[in-house]
Amino acid sequence: MITIKNLHANIEDKAILKGLNLEVKAGEVHAIMGPNGAGKSTLASILAGKEDYEITEGSVDFDGEDLLEMETEERAREGLFLAFQYPVEIPGVSNINFLRTAINEKREHKGEDPISAKDFMALVREKSKLVELDAKLASRSVNEGFSGGEKKRNEIFQMAMLEPKLAILDETDSGLDIDALRIVANGVNTLKSDDNATIVITHYQRLLDYIVPDFVHVLYDGRIVKSGPKELALELEEKGYDWIKEELVEA
Amino acid sequence: MNNNLKFIKGLTPTNLSVNTNAQKNASNVLDTTDLPTTRTEAWKYTRVAKIGKIDFTNEATTVTSIKGKKVIDSPYTLVFVNGRFSEELSAKSFPEGVTVTPLSTLEGITTQEEFEGDIFGALNLAYLNDGLHITITKNKVVDEPIQVIHLLKGDAQLSNFKVQIDAEDFSKATVVQGFFSEDSNNSFVNYTSDIQVGVNTYFTMEKIQDEEAGNFHIGTDTVTQDKDSTFTINTITLNGTLVRNNLNIAVNGENCTTNLNGGYLLKEKQHVDNHTVVDHKVPNCNSNELYKGVMNENSTAVFNGKVFVRQDAQKINAFQSNRNVLLSDNATVNSKPELEIYADDVKCSHGSTTGQLDDEAVYYLRARGLSKSAAAQLLVSAFIAEVIAEVENEDVKSYIYKRLNERFGWDINPEDFG
Known part of the structure; x- marks a missing residue:
């Protein structure tokens, strides 16, 4: 699905990613953990196509295409989805209206006809139920006046509407109470299939009780320094990151 | 002579x-x-x-x-x-x-x-x-x-x-x-x-x-x-x-309501200047003023809004706002909202903002698959829809949206913006 090789990236001449390697196959869930400032959100932003970063080395292959050559919107239309850590409030633009535009841009990209109003509304009803998002919120301005939990559920609602091949959840669990966390995780698990993949970026092991990863990676100082099965997350929760730093120094 | x-x-x-x-x-x-x-x-x-x-x-x-x-x-x-x-x-x-x-x-x-x-x-x-x-x-x-x-x-x-x-x-x-x-x-x-x-x-x-x-x-x-x-x-x-x-x-x-709204959507070398004065001479009145502009190419807008609240005009609620979006580096806005208040028991506010489209919002929309231009159109439409919504007559609104489509290629469905 996605193969990241030796990725180096700077922001304003400061190196953030320093040779990151990661491969995610269809049907898999990967968790990326790591201390603050390790480059987790930078990785998410670079994959989504944010323009603030300079890629100095490396490659990203997304289903046979060079992801780094694609515009942000092309990546989305090809099936990459980023659930934002801080979803943006857009006053005056209705969630529904913008999602219909997004779906139709994607369909046009694939050479399909626009979705009918009836099918679209049926989809909204089905998917908003999945994340228990009030139908009223679905039709309000994008994220405007939403609580933190509502914003995150709205991200997963959009993900459900757009049915991506690869979803990247950037600290979607931060700030969620246990009920909201369950709802979000349930949404992600329901959408999971053999054809799509998920990268879960998180600070806390707690989320991984609900979204069970196939692999856990530790991102530290711009590189993946340790990978392991889901039990690695528990170990990190228990022991923190210092032992990994020590291991690195020893090596 | x-x-x-x-x-x-x-x-x-x-x-x-x-x-x-x-x-x-x-x-x-x-x-x-x-x-x-x-x-x-x-x-x-x-x-x-x-x-x-x-x-x-x-x-x-x-x-x-x-x-x-x-x-x-x-x-x-x-x-x-x-x-x-x-x-x-x-x-x-x-x-x-x-x-x-x-x-x-x-x-x-x-x-x-x-x-x-x-x-x-x-x-x-x-x-x-x-x-x-x-x-x-x-x-x-x-x-x-x-x-x-x-x-x-x-x-x-x-x-x-x-x-x-x-x-x-x-x-x-x-x-x-x-x-x-x-x-x-x-x-x-x-x-x-x-x-x-x-x-x-x-x-x-x-x-x-x-x-x-x-x-x-x-x-x-x-x-x-x-x-x-x-x-x-x-x-x-x-x-x-x-x-x-x-x-x-x-x-x-007394007990009057005054609503004054304006929208200007400019391009080329257009120059539009709105000078408004609301003079509250007596107590217990409300005035609401909203002027919004979308500026393309080399256009210029001027806004000068004055609200007077005279000494005897207590309990006045007067709100004034001028907001502009610049879509070009060559567009100019000169905005001067003014309040002159001589009474002491009033609720008045004024404000003026001029800026570009929110980059974060454009990025967010693009990350969902909208092209740059579709994202910009959506944001501009939402911005200007607020003031067009003040137009009471539906046929007048339709005319405005029709002309925006002809002039700027903005295909706006008013229902999407309430």
Whole structure:
């Protein structure tokens, strides 16, 4: 699905990613953990196509295409989805209206006809139920006046509407109470299939009780320094990151 | 003789029944006043020198049809071409309670007599071509809007035009004014209005400015409100090279509501200047002012909004906001919201913002698959929809959205923006 090789990236001449390697196959869930400032959100932003970063080395292959050559919107239309850590409030633009535009841009990209109003509304009803998002919120301005939990559920609602091949959840669990966390995780698990993949970026092991990863990676100082099965997350929760730093120094 | 307005010698003084005192004062102002320059505070950002260089005339032109030059389909439409009343193209009958009289048929036109150096007001009166007087009879509620079309036809035409509206006590009505031009360049509408809003009266004015590029529009609306009345004016500027709107509202009675909204969507070298004054002279009134602009290419907007709250005018709620989006590095906005408050128990606010589209929002929308231009269109539409939503008449709204599509390619579905 996605193969990241030796990725180096700077922001304003400061190196953030320093040779990151990661491969995610269809049907898999990967968790990326790591201390603050390790480059987790930078990785998410670079994959989504944010323009603030300079890629100095490396490659990203997304289903046979060079992801780094694609515009942000092309990546989305090809099936990459980023659930934002801080979803943006857009006053005056209705969630529904913008999602219909997004779906139709994607369909046009694939050479399909626009979705009918009836099918679209049926989809909204089905998917908003999945994340228990009030139908009223679905039709309000994008994220405007939403609580933190509502914003995150709205991200997963959009993900459900757009049915991506690869979803990247950037600290979607931060700030969620246990009920909201369950709802979000349930949404992600329901959408999971053999054809799509998920990268879960998180600070806390707690989320991984609900979204069970196939692999856990530790991102530290711009590189993946340790990978392991889901039990690695528990170990990190228990022991923190210092032992990994020590291991690195020893090596 | 005025050296700035050379074209005056080619014009015929008004033959309308304007009182002699006003006429004398007007020609006095014209004799002694220069065109304002940018050294004049009220014209600091708007240059009108070009107007003085054009040899304007005023020709009676016969137009057989106004074709698309209308805002709405209304059986109560009045048409003026180059400031002259077109009997053939105008409605003959009006809803019950509405009396419409061309000024050219009125004996004794009552209007302001002092011009305080206002050269355009003086020019308007001294060379008044025509205009109309509309009376909404006491207690009458008129559901159908009355539409007034001002059409400029031909090059270098000057139209001096006046609208007088007397909305009598307890009445309710809407007047839609559409300003258009056909095959015109360097033509100039010099417009004034006197609007009286009676006791407990609801009066709404929708002004749509859509003259072709290359033409000038200077207008002054003078409004007085009696107690318990609600006056709303929405000014939407869609085209024209130089547009200056003066709006002076005197709130003379208590418990009034005043809504003044404006939208301007500019491109090329368009220049639009909105100068508004709301004068709260008495207590217990509300005024709401929202002007929003979207600026493309080399366009310029000027906003100067003044709200006076006089010493005795306690318990006033006055809100004023001017917000602009710049879509080009070459567009300019000069915005000056002003509050002058002499009372001590009031709730007033004013604000002005000018900026580009929110980069984070554009990125967020693109990350969902929208192209850059679709994202920008969605954000601009949402921005301007807030002020267009203040337009009460649905057909007027449709006209605005149709024109935005034609001019900017913005395909906006109003329902998406409430």
